[in-house]
Amino acid sequence: MTTPAYPFVKGHGTENDFVLLPDHDGSVHGDLPAARVAALCDRRAGIGGDGVIRVIRTAALADAAAGTEWFMDYRNADGSVSEMCGNGVRVLARHLADEGLVDPAEPLPLGTRDGVKTVVFEADGTMTVDMGSPRLLGDSEVAVGERAWKATHVDMGNPHAVAFVGSLDDAGSLLEPPEHDRATYPHGVNVEFVVRRGARHVAFRVHERGSGETRSCGTGACAVMVAAAVADGEAGGDAGPPGQDLAYTVDVPGGRLTVTWTAGDRTLLTGPAVLVARGTSTL
Numbered sequence: 152m153t154t155p156a157y158p159f160v161k162g163h164g165t166e167n168d169f170v171l172l173p174d175h176d177g178s179v180h181g182d183l184p185a186a187r188v189a190a191l192c193d194r195r196a197g198i199g200g201d202g203v204i205r206v207i208r209t210a211a212l213a214d215a216a217a218g219t220e221w222f223m224d225y226r227n228a229d230g231s232v233s234e235m236c237g238n239g240v241r242v243l244a245r246h247l248a249d250e251g252l253v254d255p256a257e258p259l260p261l262g263t264r265d266g267v268k269t270v271v272f273e274a275d276g277t278m279t280v281d282m283g284s285p286r287l288l289g290d291s292e293v294a295v296g297e298r299a300w301k302a303t304h305v306d307m308g309n310p311h312a313v314a315f316v317g318s319l320d321d322a323g324s325l326l327e328p329p330e331h332d333r334a335t336y337p338h339g340v341n342v343e344f345v346v347r348r349g350a351r352h353v354a355f356r357v358h359e360r361g362s363g364e365t366r367s368c369g370t371g372a373c374a375v376m377v378a379a380a381v382a383d384g385e386a387g388g389d390a391g392p393p394g395q396d397l398a399y400t401v402d403v404p405g406g407r408l409t410v411t412w413t414a415g416d417r418t419l420l421t422g423p424a425v426l427v428a429r430g431t432s433t434l
């Protein structure tokens with residue numbers, strides 16, 4: 152039996168790329184089978200992507216918290232569900248604005264499995280997302296082959312292990328998930344390997360849970376910034392100087408992001424979002 156054709160849009164944020172599936176009332180994809188997500192994300196036999204974002208009205212999802220018109224139903228490339236995607240939420244916002252479904256002159260609240268994230272469209276074409284408060288959960292360890300590093304456990308709604316390394320090459324080819332403490336991360340973890348580039352300036356590679364090595368990770372950028380600020384003795388948020396926000400430049404293989412840790416303990420992620428293609432799929 153052939154699958155009826157359905158629309159898709161392709162986009163990326165700092166080369167973290169996604170297949171968007173418009174399904175406003177939930178009638179096109181049902182419960183969105185993991186096999187369809189994996190087929191769409193396949194870079195040879197599919198469209199190719201680090202994940203899939205179903206564009207759906209919050210009211211069409213029985214288990215989604217109310218309070219927003221639109222919901223980011225995010226899946227990793229292997230079909231698994233994640234709570235949040237910092238690059239994806241900007242790409243979703245760009246799509247909704249381009250379609251005339253939202254007003255880019257106004258802050259845009261979007262539903263996610265980690266609650267409501269509000270996107271602001273900046274005058275220079277970038278977007279800033281309020282990613283919420285980071286949770287610093289202590290130290291852990293990650294390993295690739297024979298090499299192991301201490302890692303900072305940061306929860307950004309999804310789990311991260313942030314390891315500071317001497318060189319971005321230290322983690323090798325990252326074809327497999329890094330070893331990690333399964334008691335600390337029972338549902339897997341996104342692992343960031345970080346180097347310093349200068350004052351309040353870092354760069355990282357990431358191995359994403361469910362997607363492999365990607366060219367960028369927005370929640371990862373926030374986790375990296377927070378871990379770096381703490382390591383630098385510049386802790387922002389509640390622990391920072393009263394009334395002062397702290398901003399870091401965060402480079403990824405796919406571009407540049409800015410993360411601001413506010414005096415009110417919010418992390419603000421600023422970066423681009425680009426739509427590159429649209430079409431129909433029968434996968």
Ligand SMILES: N[C@@H](CCC[C@H](N)C(=O)O)C(=O)O
Nearest residue numbers: 233236237238309368369370
């Ligand atoms: N690339 C995303 C994160 C996507 C989810 C992640 N792989 C997970 O399983 O938690 C981002 O930009 O934040």
